[in-house]
Amino acid sequence: QVQLVESGGGSLQTGGSLRLSCAVYGDTTCTYDMGWYRQAPGKEREFVSAIDGLGNISYLYSVKGRFTISQDNTKATVFLQMNSLKPEDTAMYYCKTETCGTVGQGTQVTVSS
Secondary structure (H helix, E strand, O other), rough: EEEEEEEEEEEOOOOOOOEEEEEEEEEHHHHHHEEEEEEEOOOOEEEEEEEEOOOOOOEEEHHOHHHEEEEOOOEEEEEEOOOOOOOHOEEEEEEEEEOOOEEEEEEEEEOOO
């Protein structure tokens, strides 16, 4: 059993920054591969970024150079640093353990022009 709790979302203007956090509770073996996804109103959920146990990282093309994924040393928390935010980044952001398939409840990010 594993539970994911996201935090750090908010409303801000274009060009601002936010740092999302995803705290993992329960089976920490599920934190080997972690990912961030987002879903904008009326759109399908899309992959944003992922990190695996070897430190391999991948990003959605449109966020490369602006977003940075990381984990703390215990791997119990995953972060998504988001800089130079744009209105098109507006979405509900979800954390997911790729290893176990569990998804959190999400945290809303709203970027206004």
